[in-house]
Amino acid sequence: MAVSSSSKVSNWVAAIMGVSLSLLTRGPADAQQAQITDPTKNMHPVTDAMLLHPDPGDWLMWRRTYDGYGFSPLDQINKDNIRDLQVAWTWSLTNGATESTPIVHDGILYIWNYADKVQALNAATGDLIWEYRRDLPQAIIDQGGNNMAKRNMAIYQDKLMIATSDAHLVALDAKTGEVAWDHQTADWRKGWRYTSGPFIVDGMVLQGMTGCGNAEPGGCFITAHDFKNGEEKWRVWTIAHPEDLNFDTWNGGFRWRVDSALPPGSQGHSIRTRNWYSTALVSLIPGSPKCAVRFPRRMRQALPIQRSIQTQPWRSIRPLAR
Numbered sequence: 001m002a003v004s005s006s007s008k009v010s011n012w013v014a015a016i017m018g019v020s021l022s023l024l025t026r027g028p029a030d031a032q033q034a035q036i037t038d039p040t041k042n043m044h045p046v047t048d049a050m051l052l053h054p055d056p057g058d059w060l061m062w063r064r065t066y067d068g069y070g071f072s073p074l075d076q077i078n079k080d081n082i083r084d085l086q087v088a089w090t091w092s093l094t095n096g097a098t099e100s101t102p103i104v105h106d107g108i109l110y111i112w113n114y115a116d117k118v119q120a121l122n123a124a125t126g127d128l129i130w131e132y133r134r135d136l137p138q139a140i141i142d143q144g145g146n147n148m149a150k151r152n153m154a155i156y157q158d159k160l161m162i163a164t165s166d167a168h169l170v171a172l173d174a175k176t177g178e179v180a181w182d183h184q185t186a187d188w189r190k191g192w193r194y195t196s197g198p199f200i201v202d203g204m205v206l207q208g209m210t211g212c213g214n215a216e217p218g219g220c221f222i223t224a225h226d227f228k229n230g231e232e233k234w235r236v237w238t239i240a241h242p243e244d245l246n247f248d249t250w251n252g253g254f255r256w257r258v259d260s261a262l263p264p265g266s267q268g269h270s271i272r273t274r275n276w277y278s279t280a281l282v283s284l285i286p287g288s289p290k291c292a293v294r295f296p297r298r299m300r301q302a303l304p305i306q307r308s309i310q311t312q313p314w315r316s317i318r319p320l321a322r
Helices: 011-024 029-037 048-052 138-143 305-311
Strands: 103-105 108-113 117-122 128-133 154-156 159-163 168-173 179-184 199-201 204-208 221-226 232-237 255-257 265-267 280-285 290-296
Touching: 103 154, 117 159, 154 199
Parallel strands: none
Antiparallel strands: 103 108, 108 117, 117 128, 154 159, 159 168, 168 179, 199 204, 204 221, 221 232, 255 265, 280 290
């Protein structure tokens, strides 16, 4: 549905977005003119190889590359000419918290708006290509807050994957915005929420759930889905349930939560014999619900994430049960 946005945000946010992204798409004059006319005609499916080695002008995932550097190799803007930048175009976002990193591919800019509105723009001109608006339950809208903000989206093949505020995963046609599939992962009425977005690994759509303090005792969970139809392939709970073989390796914490950028954390003081997973960094194998490596951060240890990863050894462990 191609409609213009009437919401307003600070001009400097829109100006920075417009200037930087217009420069991202610059190339030979004929190629640039084609992009201005209709960039969807030149859009290529996003492959695993592209995700591993993105084009310099693309930004295909949250921190651009799997190593999470968040670094652009483009060098057209430098310390000598940055003072000469001027506004190319602006675009107003929906009022509300904006936390999502835009996706850029083949001259198309995908942005997330507060309250589950996704827009595709021509990155060279700022013109709207298509828009998707989620029909959210009124109870979620009335709650407001950051639950209707998302930190990221994902793009793979010809689909743009999003997580919704009512606990669905949705795949949109990246060229048209039409819904390709819609998969309900949990019941939002029980407190489940998505505040982060999906992540693509080896053709699997990985997604972490939040809202565990209001719903299921025993923490949140991470799911893997088939990108073709949204079918759930596996589910791993961030805290083992009593029937899990690894149940005795968890701390007796009473409040657990998962964030898109943080490992599971606990508040509690009892320690079982093998405290493997309390405040731990855990690596999952995308193709199956198995845990490859783990690094436990001991009780009251408060090292930054990057320092923990860089300075501590990883250890092999048993797989987590489904």
